[in-house]
Amino acid sequence: MKIFVIIGGISKESINRKLFEFVKSLAPSDFEFDTFDISQLPFFSQDLENNVPQNITDFRQKVINSDAVMFITPEYNRTIPGVLKNAIDWGSRPMSKSIWKNKPACVLGASLGSIGAFAAQMHLKETISSLEMRVMYRPEVCFNFSAYVDKNGQLIDSAKKFLIDFLNSFKDWVLKNK
């Protein structure tokens, strides 16, 4: 099962990137992950649409080739970071060739506090639902990085359990919605 992962955190120490490392270590054995550095995509402009840069084509192709998309988003000012919205906008154009339509999707997010990027995740789910992605709404992963990762950088057991439950639910979701 090919899962294309889009991570909205682009800093070296991104906690959402770390969340992806935990996801990889706990995922069902038949999950095959691929990802892409979305910080390299240019800002979307309709002026570029007739002469699309190569990395946009590469990004689009990776999504097309996947069975499902996993978004892992930080929360910036109660919504998703601009860099993630930019990638989504690129994939949605031209409208008749949107790469998102009918693709199974899930959303996770991490922040340093108890909110766990909840507001960003809700906004994201709304946006990708409007693009006709088949979004798994539950279970949710609102990942409180300060509480779920110990001082040695290890996941605590309860977090391990809900991540495994989430990933198994997503596998069922993809099989039902592919």
Ligand SMILES: Cc1cc2nc3c(=O)[nH]c(=O)nc-3n(C[C@H](O)[C@H](O)[C@H](O)COP(=O)(O)O)c2cc1C
């Ligand atoms: C511009 C900016 C806005 C932020 N807004 C929020 C917010 O609305 N809610 C929240 O929980 N954390 C907020 N934070 C803190 C982030 O959750 C924290 O920086 C987190 O580490 C970002 O994820 P990342 O490390 O994967 O990039 C904000 C951080 C930045 C830089």
